[in-house]
Amino acid sequence: MLDGLDRVPWAELTHAYGRANDVPDLIRRIGGPDEEDALYALYELRARILHQGNVCPATAPAVPFLAALLDHPATTDPGGIAHLLGDMAQIVDPDHPVLAALRRTVTAEVDRLLPLLAAAEPWSRLAAAYALGQCPERAGDILPALRDRWTVETDDQARGALVIAAAALDPATALLAEALGEGQPGPVRAAAALAAARAPAPWPGEVAVAAVRAGWADGDHWLDRASDEYGIQIGPYLWNWDPIEDLFDHLTPADQPAVVAALLASTDPAVRAKAADCGGEPVDR
Structure with a gap:
């Protein structure tokens, strides 16, 4: 070995x-x-x-x-x-x-x-x-494997990770549109919104804003700063330290107000506070 x-x-x-x-x-x-x-x-x-x-x-x-x-x-x-x-x-x-x-x-x-x-x-x-x-x-080998796993994956965060990975490899992946949809659990829709923001493609507008609203409706399922006993972050959002901050970092100023409003509708005061504090720098798309 x-x-x-x-x-x-x-x-x-x-x-x-x-x-x-x-x-x-x-x-x-x-x-x-x-x-x-x-x-x-x-x-x-x-x-x-x-x-x-x-x-x-x-x-x-x-x-x-x-x-x-x-x-x-x-x-x-x-x-x-x-x-x-x-x-x-x-x-x-x-x-x-x-x-x-x-x-x-x-x-x-x-x-x-x-x-x-x-x-x-x-x-x-x-x-x-x-x-x-x-x-x-x-990507040609990875994307079909991600799609195959999507059809059987039952863990919401692992399912969301499949979407973020697929969108990173192909911004036009059908997994992203599927994960943004109303039939998906909140953590998956939040992951889809993060994937859409990070992708080198235009922010998909209201469908993504709706995913933000649903994804953070009762808290941030992707913000878990738990670490192992040696201090290494063990997940679930491995792409950045803070999911909401990462979301705003990848949004244009024009897209941010609707996302702020969606997050302010959360029942979680921590999510509302983060939405009030966050503002992304202008990004090129």
């Missing part, structure tokens, strides 16, 4: 805390039988190779070995691994050669991420969708 791990010249590579010769041991522990130690090792590895979102020379070489752990049924936290891979591939500037290369490295592991869409734990399915949505070069 980890063939070649020791052939990588880790001591010649660096991470956030110096030489990367401790990376092989951390990767082995992530795949080890001790659940608590595996979670701690994943936390430690993230802190080293993606410290505060910064990429280092040891980041890309670790990717294939992390992905290999997804093939092992005894891996403790496949969702956490998928989350880390997705964060690696979530590139702000794809023209930056190092970041573009890292996304390609993660994209090379799509075939190992796809089976995770059917994992037993909703968290793993959500994280898999998140990671897959960062791999546009394999």
